[in-house]
Amino acid sequence: MRFWRTFIVTSMLLDGRLNRELVEQHGLSHDDYVILVVLSEQDDHRMRMSALAELVVSSKSKLSHQVSRLERAGMLRRDDCVSDGRGVFAVLTPEGYRMLERAAPTHVEGVRRHLVDLVTPDERAQLTLVFERVSQHLRGEG
Numbered sequence: 376m377r378f379w380r381t382f383i384v385t386s387m388l389l390d391g392r393l394n395r396e397l398v399e400q401h402g403l404s405h406d407d408y409v410i411l412v413v414l415s416e417q418d419d420h421r422m423r424m425s426a427l428a429e430l431v432v433s434s435k436s437k438l439s440h441q442v443s444r445l446e447r448a449g450m451l452r453r454d455d456c457v458s459d460g461r462g463v464f465a466v467l468t469p470e471g472y473r474m475l476e477r478a479a480p481t482h483v484e485g486v487r488r489h490l491v492d493l494v495t496p497d498e499r500a501q502l503t504l505v506f507e508r509v510s511q512h513l514r515g516e517g
Contacts, residue, residue: 389489396485401478406431407445408482410438411467411475414451420467421454427465450474 394405403411409431414420422430428438442465445451450471456462467475494502 392489393482393485396481397478400481401474403474403478405482406433407441407450408475408478410441410445410465411450411471411478414465414467415472415475420472421464423456424453424463424465445471 397403397405397408413430428435442451452466454464454466
């Protein structure tokens with residue numbers, strides 16, 4: 376029980392802290408930052424909305440609201456899929472990429488200060504193995 380409660384509270388505290396730092400310094404939520412990162416890593420900075428929802432572990436409805444907000448801010452746009460009339464792509468705009476470049480150092484610094492620097496390299500290796508196993512199980516991969 377101690378392990379479970381500590382994990383839940385720590386996860387929520389860490390996400391809250393990273394979110395607060397990004398919002399205060401860049402006006403960008405942690406969830407929105409993750410979307411920008413994922414799109415920046417794709418060919419042509421674009422991805423089908425359904426695949427993006429799966430990758431960022433979000434419902435299609437929640438992702439649609441986030442993309443709408445980012446679209447209004449000029450950071451994303453939606454493109455229809457030419458080969459599939461029902462498909463829609465989320466596309467990172469140049470403004471979205473510039474926001475990501477400004478926000479990334481804040482995020483990296485926060486992750487280092489609030490997590491990475493607090494554990495030893497051996498602990499990081501063990502935690503990586505544990506969470507990879509749990510993630511694979513939850514995704515039905517193992």
